[in-house]
Amino acid sequence: MDRNQFLFLLGGLKWTLALSAIGFVVGSIAGLGVALARTSGHRALERVAAGYIALFQGTPLLMQLFVVYYGLALAGLKxxxxxxxxxxxxxxxxxxxxxxxRGAIEAVPKGQVEAAKALSLNYGSQMQDVVLPQAIRISLPATIGFLVQLIKGTSLAAIIGxxxxxxxxxxxSNQxxxxxxxxxxxxVLYFAICWPLSLVGAQLERRMAVAAR
Structure with a gap:
């Protein structure tokens, strides 16, 4: 392998990291909205959010990429x-x-939410000051685990060029x-990215287990 080919691989790595970052960051914003909708207590919002989750968890990522790329093109949006x-x-x-x-929010002890309500905190303050800080901590191992899967899943993007x-x-390799x-x-490059993240996730999970004793 010559220098230009190695640099081409690093260019591909750059786009893998960029795609992972965009998918995770923007997906986090969407995910927070979905989690809040699922725990809002409003039946219509909960059903819409549940349907969205069921659709994207129940279908292959490869098919989702095909639908976005080719489906939108057939609809006139190239x-x-x-x-x-x-x-x-x-x-x-x-x-x-x-x-x-959603699971992390529901894992926050109910007593703390009830105490926040007793203090006359509105919904926004309850979430911002009481629920979300604890939910984020609870969800960190699973969130990092998903990020690892997302990075590896970017390899499916090759199917649409x-x-x-x-x-x-x-x-x-074809050259x-x-x-x-x-x-x-x-x-090796995938492993160098994903393995440290997996270690961080495992360490956070151990710390949480110790703290819960």
Whole structure:
């Protein structure tokens, strides 16, 4: 593998990280809205949020990317691969993070919510000052675990022509006919990103277990 091919792989890594960041950050905003809707007590909001979660958790991510890229094009809205995969991963992340955070919100002791109500705190203050700080702490291990899965899932973006790390590796291996070397390096790069995150998630989970004793 020559220098230009290695730099091409790093370019693919850059887009993998960028796609993961956009999917996670924007998906976090959507996920928070979904989690709040699921725990709002308003039946209509809860049903809409539950339907959204069921749709995106019950269908393959690959199919979701196909629908966004090709489905919208058939409807007359032609988007480039970068925008399409960003939308697809954002919608996917919003559903999973929304369910993770819904569980974390419901895991906050009811007594604390009742105490906040007794102090005449409105819904916004209850969430901001009492519920969400604890829910975020509870959800951190699962949230980091999802981020690891999201980073690995970006490899599916190659199916619609987006050149992230996996597709870059495939292109390079087709050029130099050294698939074991190139794809082995791709695996090392994925591992170098995901393994430290997995360690952080495991450490946070152990700390929470100790604190709960």
């Amino acid at each position: 988007l480039d691969a970068w925008v399409s995969v960003s939308i697809g991963f954002t919608l996917h992340s919003g559903a999973f993070l929304g369910e993770i955070w 987006f050149t992230e790390l996996m597709r870059a590796g495939t292109i390079v 130099n006919f050294k698939p074991l070397l190139v794809l082995g390096l791709v695996c």
